[in-house]
Amino acid sequence: SLVFYTHNKSTITMSSSSTSSSASIKLDKPFGSWESPITSKSIIAGSVSIGNLNILNDSLYWTEGRPKEGGRTVLCCQYLHNDKECEGKALDVSPKDSNIRSLVHEYGGGSLVFGSNPNHIFFSDFKEQNLCKLVLNPKQKSDSVSSVVIAKGNNGALRYADGVIKDNNDDEIIYCVREDHSKPNCTPKDVVNELISIDTNTGEINVVATGDDFYAAPRLSPDGKKLAYISWNHPHMPWDATSLYLVNIDESDSKSDSETPSPIHTKDHELIAGGDGQTSIIQPLWHPTQGTLYYISDQSGYYNIYRSSTKEPIFSMEHDFGGAAPGWILGQQGFNFLADGRIVAQYQKDGKSVLIVADVSGSGPATNVREYGMKDGLPMKLGDVKANDKNELYFIGGSPSNPSCIYKWTLPEDDDVDNDKSADDDKKENNNSAQILVSSSTLSFPDSVISVPKQVTFPTTLGDAYGYYYPPKNDGFECKTETAPPLIVKAHGGPTACASTIFSPIIQYWTSRGFAILDVDYGGSTGYGRAYRRRLVKSWGIVDIDDVCAGAKYLVAQSLADGNRLCIDGGSAGGYTTLGALAFRDVFNAGTSLYGIGDLTALAGDTHKFESRYLDDLVGPYPEDEAIYKARSPIESVDTLSCPILLLQGAEDKVVPPNQAQTMYEAV
Secondary structure (H helix, E strand, O other): OEEEOOOOOOOOOOOOOOOOOOOOOOEEOOOOOOOOOOOHHHHOOOOOEEEEEEEEOOEEEEEEEEHHHOOEEEEEEEEOOOOOOOEOOEEEOOOOOOOEOOOOOOOOEOOEEEOOOOOEEEEEEOOOOOEEEEEOOOOOOHHHOOEEEEEOOOOOOEEEEEEEEEEEOOEEEEEEEEEEOOOOOOOHHHOEEEEEEEEOOOOOEEEEEEOOOEEEEEEEOOOOOEEEEEEEOOOOOOOOOOEEEEEEHHHHOOOOHHHOOOOOEHHHOEEEEEOOOOOOEEEEEEOOOOOOEEEEEOOOOOOEEEEOOOOOEOOOOOOOEOOOOOOOOEOOOOEEEOOOOOEEEEEEEOOEEEEEEEEOOOOOOOEEEEEEOHHHOOOOEEEEEEEOOOOEEEEEEEEOOEEEEEEEEEOOOOOOOOOOEOOOOOOOOOOOOOEEEEEOOOOOOOHHHOOOOEEEEEEEOOEEEEEEEEOOOOOOEEOOOOOOOOEEEEEOOOOOOOOOOOOOHHHHHHHOOOOEEEEEEOOOOOOOOHHHHHHHOOOOOOHHHHHHHHHHHHHHHOOOOOOOOEEEEEEOHHHHHHHHHHHHOOOOOEEEEEOOOOOHHHHHOOOOHHHOOHHHHHOOOOOOOHHHHHHOOHHHHHHHOOOOEEEEEOOOOOOOOOHHHHHHHHHO
């Protein structure tokens, strides 16, 4: 079967309301036939995606991606204190005809810029990719708010993202990434990425850094005199090898585009870290009072936090900081600073987020390290942490039973005790539970039909691999006639990304009907260190397929899945793994590819700039290794496909072109 639908990868839809009561007597029915209140209608019936969290002048800002409004992204605001009229109320503050979304790298991110003026917010508007200035009064209704264009996007030919503001007396200057597609008949090779400055009053544009293939994370020093930024070149991706540079902006932005035919080249700027072709540097951030630059580097084998003055990790851990899948979108920041100068960050351990707060006032490793987890009232997963001057933390998080929400959590008063504290410390649960301020969904189901995953480790060809096993869960039913349930193995996209355990109505749809789910973090996934992340080097289509098959076989051996009823699905890169597992292995009985890749040779020449050389690392340079591309393309092995396959594809997908699904359909 072939079904086409318009798919927006940045939007998660999950809304509606349904309830079910736990039955006192369980009905005996075969696995997969249980009745569930989680219907397909409820999965697609509304909800929003939440992002871009920020605090400005005692107001909380975030964006909502709203499928019911054509997928547009809206800026929302909530007063936190001291305003009886608006406190606790969520207000739309962006114009009704706007859509806050950048198309830099196609995946976007960093579409909002906040300065010190609480009434001025800048955003990239999706339709034309204009950079706009929003003159804001949060108490106004969105239909009375307007915006002014300060830099034209020329119908997407020029794109802006990941900005920061320098306040210069009455002037506001934005430093941001610009992606230029304006060359006639522009191909990925013709696209130019640079760092620029924009005078928001005059519209004058200056090129600050140019010469490398990609730029990200321009960050101003507290005194406004220096700009740190990340850059990298093909064939690397940002998680492979990047460089951290520093430039004196008083010198670099003195002339405009029209006056400077050859702007200052990145090679002329000060290299702070990276640049060796092996180390990934991400997410620089200046300490607000020390004036010291901090950043995340994987030079130790894990994404740890470093300070530039000593170039030593402040936490020496075998855990990754920086978020679940750093590098895919702009504007990500996996650590921040409190008003008192301490650092706050998060990492993942045993499938759960750990929040860490520490003193970094010295020149060596962090001291007075305090760790917090679920026992301290935090959700299972969290990120994008922001703080105010009252030691109140705001973040986006969730759990298997809760969708993505914005939470508020107050640091315990004893957090400055001169003893390190681990999130694993044996202690009673406290009553300082994180408060939900905003939820991405009204969808609510009883715990009796919610399956909670367990992280599993299983043997595979290169050692151990990981995944999350969701057992069937519906307290109203049981199965006495079958020894094990059917299994759906899920392969995440990327492939340099990871599975999430935040509430997924799609997963719970199946588990509440008697299916088991294994969400696999195959070799190449993020969150397990650099060596694990690099297992896919020249091995995409081998290691990932080995691991999803090994995970299924492991669960069969553990009597947790029926070996005769194994299915697999995945989207984008996970769709490729799905098709490859069905074409090259004899493990699964059916599969679904969502906007998946069937022909690697076609993808090598038909994708956007950001990923146009991604396959060099995953497979090999093209066309030199064309034989390998063909050998690993499922479309070249359709004769071995003998099970049911469902192909789903978005007609407007700019990352995986629709012809991938169409040619695969025609081939089978």
